[in-house]
Amino acid sequence: MVISLSPRDIGVRAVPVLRFVPPVLTLGMGCRRGASTEGVAAEISRTLREAGLLPEAVGTVATIELKRDEQLLEALCRSFGAECDVWSAQELADIEVPNPSEKARAATGSPSVAEAAARKSAHGGELLVEKQKRALVTGSDFTFAVAENATTARRGHIEIVGAGPGDPDLISVRGREFLQQADLVLYAGSLVPREVTACAKPSATVCSSASMTLEEQFELMRGAYDRGGLVVRLHTGDPCIYGAIQEQMNYFDRHRMSYHITPGISSFQAAAAELRSQFTIPEKVQTIVLTRGEGRTPMPPRERLGELARSRSTMCIFLSAGIAGEVQEQLLEHYPPETPVAVCHHLTWPDQRIWRGELRNLAEIVDDNGLTLTTMIVVGEAIGNRAGLSRLYSHEFKHIFRP
Numbered sequence: 001m002v003i004s005l006s007p008r009d010i011g012v013r014a015v016p017v018l019r020f021v022p023p024v025l026t027l028g029m030g031c032r033r034g035a036s037t038e039g040v041a042a043e044i045s046r047t048l049r050e051a052g053l054l055p056e057a058v059g060t061v062a063t064i065e066l067k068r069d070e071q072l073l074e075a076l077c078r079s080f081g082a083e084c085d086v087w088s089a090q091e092l093a094d095i096e097v098p099n100p101s102e103k104a105r106a107a108t109g110s111p112s113v114a115e116a117a118a119r120k121s122a123h124g125g126e127l128l129v130e131k132q133k134r135a136l137v138t139g140s141d142f143t144f145a146v147a148e149n150a151t152t153a154r155r156g157h158i159e160i161v162g163a164g165p166g167d168p169d170l171i172s173v174r175g176r177e178f179l180q181q182a183d184l185v186l187y188a189g190s191l192v193p194r195e196v197t198a199c200a201k202p203s204a205t206v207c208s209s210a211s212m213t214l215e216e217q218f219e220l221m222r223g224a225y226d227r228g229g230l231v232v233r234l235h236t237g238d239p240c241i242y243g244a245i246q247e248q249m250n251y252f253d254r255h256r257m258s259y260h261i262t263p264g265i266s267s268f269q270a271a272a273a274e275l276r277s278q279f280t281i282p283e284k285v286q287t288i289v290l291t292r293g294e295g296r297t298p299m300p301p302r303e304r305l306g307e308l309a310r311s312r313s314t315m316c317i318f319l320s321a322g323i324a325g326e327v328q329e330q331l332l333e334h335y336p337p338e339t340p341v342a343v344c345h346h347l348t349w350p351d352q353r354i355w356r357g358e359l360r361n362l363a364e365i366v367d368d369n370g371l372t373l374t375t376m377i378v379v380g381e382a383i384g385n386r387a388g389l390s391r392l393y394s395h396e397f398k399h400i401f402r403p
Contacts, residue, residue: 007057007148009049023059024149026125027080028118030063030104031072031142039136040072041079044144051129053146058082062117064092066108072142085121092116099131118147125150126256155258156225160245162238162264163192167348170270171196175262183229186217191236191374193349218251225257237266241290242318267376268316270347274354279314279382287313293320293327305330314380321375324366328359331379335359340383344376356383
């Protein structure tokens, strides 16, 4: 025997099924004035079954105030054993729907009746059946749509998690908790060590996206999401810094998918820690520039390295080891040749390597060691600087103000 608790027909026929059908569907309806009730409930039930939904799951029939006294509304509530919700045109006017109608706006004051009423009563829930228009009796047009109650629907969720610079212990507590709960972990395999995913539960699907197209990634995530699963999209460092998440968020927005971002430790922060350096020094440098050199992706002219170098800030340069010669040339437009540099490869990974030198030798350091990917270049006098006393510890600095 199969036990089912769902508003959907699970499609099992070979064995007995014990169904518990929760009344979590909202039927939105509109109709021409005085529309006939003949065969309407049966037609709607047939459409629901074709969509894989159980008519018994309809718990609410919703419409606009203008249709409050229609006999069809009363007949549908009675046929489905459902409660009745009636909304004003103003309450429905701003509900987002896929099929707004200027004709409906002219007749009712709202661009949607069936879809908007269904979503309104479903607390903004997803439309499972978009607007359908029928006329079983001449002159008795009616429309209907079905939404699932958002407060009871089992929804998937996508958490974009910053994996940190590489060491599995440098992922946040929240990020690790998401990994432990995830049904699908999709990680950037060319940048995130597989060891970071070791805490995933045994039943989780763990996949590297390194060889996948963006469309293949979406298809995989959408499949897990539609099954009500928790998806963790694992990006190196912090997702907001060269994390390539903008296209993904655009896709999630278009498909009305639930998602959130858990920040991570960036490689520039790991560089400061490994270099034992404070990247901001009072009265010397108070700005950190996070940027990259101009490779295949063009840089805006105002963000060219030579322009950014004017401030002589602490500069952390991502994704640029392959063009170290051009980087060095542009930085020397404003930084002195003896400016300290650090070339950091695989920060916090087991094979981490760091080379220190001067800006005049940057390209030589990179080329001699064959560095390309996962290499951070840091430039500025803050590297290893211990000179001077921070005002924070000066006797002139007041930590607590007492009136």
